[in-house]
Amino acid sequence: MTKVFSNNRMNIFYMIVALFLAVLPFVYDSRSTLILLSQVFIFAVLAMSYDILLGYTGIVSFGHAMFFGIGAYTVGVFMKRFEPETSYFLLAVLVTILLTAVVSYIVGLLTLRLKSHFYAMLTMAFAGLFLVLAEKWRTVTYGNDGFTFRVPEFLRDRTDFYLICLASMVIVFILLKRFTNSPLGKVLQAIRENEQRTESLGYSVLQYKVIASVVSGVLAGIAGILYAVSLRFVNTSVFTMDITLDALLMTIIGGVGTLVGAIIGAGIIEFSHHWLTELAKVHWIFERWIIFFGIIYILAVMFFPMGIVGSLQKLKFGRKKKTSAPVKSEAVSQGDS
Amino acid sequence: MDVLISLSLNGLATGMLIFLLAAGLTLIFGLMDVLNFAHGGLFAWGAYSGIWIYTSTGSFLIGIIGAIIAGMILGIVTERWIIKPVYGNHVQQILITLGLMLVLSEMLKVVWGPNQISATTPDYLSGSWEVGNVIIIKYRAFIIAVGFTVFLLVQFLLKKTKIGLVVRAGVMNKEMVQSLGINIQKVFMFVFMIGAGMAALGGMLLGPYSGVIYADMGMEFAILAFIVVVIGGMGSFSGSVMAAILVGLSGSFMAYYVPDLALAANMLLMAVVLIFRPQGLFGAKG
Numbered sequence: 001m002t003k004v005f006s007n008n009r010m011n012i013f014y015m016i017v018a019l020f021l022a023v024l025p026f027v028y029d030s031r032s033t034l035i036l037l038s039q040v041f042i043f044a045v046l047a048m049s050y051d052i053l054l055g056y057t058g059i060v061s062f063g064h065a066m067f068f069g070i071g072a073y074t075v076g077v078f079m080k081r082f083e084p085e086t087s088y089f090l091l092a093v094l095v096t097i098l099l100t101a102v103v104s105y106i107v108g109l110l111t112l113r114l115k116s117h118f119y120a121m122l123t124m125a126f127a128g129l130f131l132v133l134a135e136k137w138r139t140v141t142y143g144n145d146g147f148t149f150r151v152p153e154f155l156r157d158r159t160d161f162y163l164i165c166l167a168s169m170v171i172v173f174i175l176l177k178r179f180t181n182s183p184l185g186k187v188l189q190a191i192r193e194n195e196q197r198t199e200s201l202g203y204s205v206l207q208y209k210v211i212a213s214v215v216s217g218v219l220a221g222i223a224g225i226l227y228a229v230s231l232r233f234v235n236t237s238v239f240t241m242d243i244t245l246d247a248l249l250m251t252i253i254g255g256v257g258t259l260v261g262a263i264i265g266a267g268i269i270e271f272s273h274h275w276l277t278e279l280a281k282v283h284w285i286f287e288r289w290i291i292f293f294g295i296i297y298i299l300a301v302m303f304f305p306m307g308i309v310g311s312l313q314k315l316k317f318g319r320k321k322k323t324s325a326p327v328k329s330e331a332v333s334q335g336d337s
Numbered sequence: 338m339d340v341l342i343s344l345s346l347n348g349l350a351t352g353m354l355i356f357l358l359a360a361g362l363t364l365i366f367g368l369m370d371v372l373n374f375a376h377g378g379l380f381a382w383g384a385y386s387g388i389w390i391y392t393s394t395g396s397f398l399i400g401i402i403g404a405i406i407a408g409m410i411l412g413i414v415t416e417r418w419i420i421k422p423v424y425g426n427h428v429q430q431i432l433i434t435l436g437l438m439l440v441l442s443e444m445l446k447v448v449w450g451p452n453q454i455s456a457t458t459p460d461y462l463s464g465s466w467e468v469g470n471v472i473i474i475k476y477r478a479f480i481i482a483v484g485f486t487v488f489l490l491v492q493f494l495l496k497k498t499k500i501g502l503v504v505r506a507g508v509m510n511k512e513m514v515q516s517l518g519i520n521i522q523k524v525f526m527f528v529f530m531i532g533a534g535m536a537a538l539g540g541m542l543l544g545p546y547s548g549v550i551y552a553d554m555g556m557e558f559a560i561l562a563f564i565v566v567v568i569g570g571m572g573s574f575s576g577s578v579m580a581a582i583l584v585g586l587s588g589s590f591m592a593y594y595v596p597d598l599a600l601a602a603n604m605l606l607m608a609v610v611l612i613f614r615p616q617g618l619f620g621a622k623g
Contacts, residue, residue: 060431110608114615116427117372117513117571121563122611128560129604136597214528245439252432288447294440301433302422 014260018170025159034162035230040073040270041165042226045172046243047250047262049219054248055257056180057212058192060116063123065243066130067104067217071096071224076234077140079149086152096221104217119251124241131239146235155229165226172219176259179215187213192257220247249293252300255307264308269293339470344589350477350546352585353484358558359565359577360491361532367508367572368528371420374434376536377559378441379415383408383537383607385445388456391541397459399540408537409530411441416529421522438555445552453551456544480542487535488578492529495574504528506573531543555589561588564607570617579619 025034046068053059078092107126111118134141141147155161179185187208190198199205226235235241246269254265276289306312358416362376387404419437423429457463458476465474495501503524507514515521543558544550561584569580584603591599610618 014429054428058428060428062435110611114611115367115429118567118611118615120374120431121372121567122607125560125564125604125607129601132601245435248432248435285502287451288443291440291443291447294436298419298433298436298440301429305429 004110014173015299018166021046021166022089023162024195025162026091031158034158034254036270036274038158038162038165038230040225040267041162042230043246043250043270044169044263044266045226046220046223046247047254047266048176048259049216049223050247050251051259051262052176052180052188052212052216052219054251055186055255055261056185056192057209058116059112059209059212060120061123061124061213061216062241062244063107063127064216064220064247065239065241066123066127067220068224068227068243069127069130069134069239070099070103071221072228072234072238073100074135074140074221075225075228076147076149079151080147085148086154089152089155092257093222096219096225096327100217100221101214104214105179105210108213109206110111112209112213113206124244127239127241127244131236133183134236134239144182144236146233146237148233151232161230165322168222168226172222173259173263176219180259184208184211189257227242245290251307252297253307254294255309255311255313256305258307258313260310261307261309267310339472340593342471343473344467344593345586346473346481348586349582350480350484350585351588352582353480354539354546354579355558355561355565355585356484356578357487357535357542359562359569359581360488361535362502362562362575363566363569363572363577364528364574365532366566367574368504368511369420369424369525370435371424371430373415373420373443373532374431374559375415375419375437376434376532376562377557378438378554379408379533379536380540380543380558381412381442381445381535381550381552381555382411382540383539383553384456384544384554385449385454387537387541388544388550389449390456391456391459391544397462401538404537405534407507408540409534411537412530412533413526415533416433416526419594420529425544438559442552442555451552455549457548458545462545476545480546483538483542487538491531491535500524500527561603564603567607568610568618570619573617573619576617576619580617603618 007139023035024037036221046064049067050061050064053061053064074096075089075092078088078095082088103126107123108119111122135144155164180188187198187203188211190201190203191205191208195205224238227238250265250269251262253268254263255261272293273289277287280287280289300307306314358376358380361379362373365371365376383576386407388401389402391400394400415437416447417431420430423433436564462476462479465472466478467473493501495505503514503519506525507521507524511521514524539558540550545555547554563581565577565584567578568583571576584606587602587606588599591602
C-alpha cells in the first residue's frame with residue numbers, strides 16, 4: 001500500500017490535479033461551481049478525518065458530527081460575540097482544536113476499551129447530547145434557528161476562500177499521508193487487521209486508538225470551522241446525524257483506508273447532491289436523493305467493501321495489495337464474548 | 338403527591354415504550370452478537386403502518402396487529418438479506434444496519450410524505466380515571482399494561498418453552514447449540530422477528546401517546562433504547578426492562594423539574610455505567 005503512494009507517478013498526478021484546481025478559479029469564473037467545489041474540499045477534510053477512524057484503525061464512530069459541530073459553533077460564536085478579526089478567528093481555531101481534542105479524548109477513553117459497538121453507540125449518544133445542548137443553550141447558540149455572523153476580511157472573497165479550502169484539503173491530505181505511513185500509523189493499521197495480535201506484540205492498543213480518535217476529532221473540527229465560514233451561518237443542523245452520514249457515505253463509497261477515496265467520495269456525494277436536488281423539479285422522488293445513496297451504500301458495504309479507489313487499486317495491481325479494511329477486522333475478537 | 342404519581346405513571350409509560358424497542362435490541366445482540374442500528378427504523382415503520390391501518394379501517398386493534406405483522410415481515414427481510422451476509426463481522430454489521438436505518442426512514446418519507454402525521458387515541462382509551470386526587474390517563478395505563486403483558490409473555494417464552502430454551506442456550510454458546518443439531522439460523526430469524534415485532538408494537542403505541550408520528554422518531558427512540566441496552570446489560574432481557582423503566586422515570590422526572598437536562602441525565606447515567614460496570618447494571622456477561 002505504501003508503494004502505491006510513494007510511487008512518484010502517483011504523486012505527480014496528485015500535484016497536477018491540485019494545480020489544476022488551484023488555477024481553476026482564474027480561468028473558469030463561475031460562482032456556483034466555486035462554492036460547490038469549496039464544499040467538496042471541506043467535506044473531503046471531514047471524510048478524510050473519518051477515514052482515519054474507519055479505514056485505518058477499524059473503529060466506527062456515529063458521532064463524528066459532534067466534532068464538526070463544535071468547530072462550526074466555536075467559530076460562529078467567536079465571530080458573533082467578538083469582532084470578526086483575524087486574531088479572534090485564530091483564537092477560535094485554537095479553541096476548536098482544544099475542545100475537540102478534549103472531547104474526543106474523553107469519549108475515546110470511555111469506550112474504546114470495549115467492543116466496537118460501544119464506541120459507535122456512545123459517540124452517537126454524545127452527538128445527540130451536543131445537539132440538545134445547541135438547541136437549549138439559547139443565549140449562546142440562539143437555539144434551533146441558529147445565527148449569521150460576519151467573517152474576517154481575508155475570508156470574504158469567494159476565490160480566496162476557495163483557495164484556502166483547497167489548501168486545507170491538500171495540507172490535511174499530505175499530513176494524514178505522513179501520519180498513516182509513520183510507525184504510529186502502521187500500528188493503527190495493525191490494530192485494524194488484528195487487534196489481539198497487536199496487543200500481544202506489546203502495543204497498548206487503547207492508547208493508539210485514542211490517538212486516532214483525537215487526530216480524527218480535531219480534523220473534523222477544522223472541517224466544521226471551514227463549513228461555518230463558508231455559510232457565514234450556523235445552526236443545529238451541524239450536529240445532526242446527517243453530517244455523520246455524509247462522512248460515512250463519502251468514505252465508504254470512495255474507498256476506506258485510502259484517503260484519496262475520501263476525497264473522491266466527497267466529490268461524488270456533493271456533486272450528486274447538487275444535481276439530484278436540481279432534478280427534484282423534474283420528479284419529486286429526487287427530493288429523497290439520499291435513498292439512492294443509502295441503497296448504494298448498503299450494496300457497497302456488502303459487495304465492494306473497499307469502495308471505488310480500493311476496487312480500482314485491486315484491479316490495477318492484479319494481486320491482493322491488502323485485505324479490505326472493514327472486513328476481518330474483528331472476526332477474531334468474536335471469541336471473547 | 339399527585340404530581341409524583343402522575344410523573345411516575347408518565348415515566349412508566351415511556352419506559353414501557355422504550356422497553357419494547359430495547360428488548361428486541363438486547364435479545365438480538367445477546368444471541369447473534371449484532372447491534373441492530375436499524376431497529377429504530379422498524380419502530381418507525383411499525384408506527385406508520387399501524388397508524389395507517391388504524392385510520393383506514395377505524396379499528397385500533399387491527400392497527401396494532403397490522404403494525405406487528407409489518408414489523409415482523411420487515412424483520413425477516415432485514416435478517417435474511419441485510420444482516421445474514423455479514424454475520425461475524427462487527428464493523429460491517431454496524432455500517433450496514435445504519436445504512437438500512439437511513440433507507441428505512443427515507444422510505445417512510447417516500448411512502449407517506451415528509452410531514453408528520455397526527456394520530457388519535459381510540460374512544461375507549463381516551464379520557465382518564467380519577468382516583469382520589471390523582472388523574473390517571475387511560476391510554477398511559479393501557480401502554481403500561483401492554484408493556485407488562487409483553488414482558489411476561491416473552492419471559493414465559495424464554496423460560497418455559499423449547500424455543501426459549503434454545504434461545505437462552507444460544508446466548509450462552511451458539512456453537513454448542515449448533516453442534517447439538519439445532520438449526521441456529523432458524524432461531525436467529527425467529528428472535529429477529531420477535532424483536533422487530535416488539536419494536537413495531539412500541540412504535541404503534543407511541544403514535545396516539547405523543548399525538549404525532551414522524552420519520553425521525555425512530556432515531557430519537559433508538560438512542561434512548563441504546564442507553565437502556567447499555568445500562569441494562571447487553572443481552573440481558575430482564576435487565577432491559579429494569580433499565581427502560583429507570584430511563585423512562587428519570588426522563589419524566591427530569592423533564593418536569595429540570596427540563597433542559599432530561600437527555601443529559603440519561604447520557605450521564607450511561608457514561609457512569611460504562612466506566613464502572615461496562616457489563617451493565619443487571620447484566621451478567623460483557
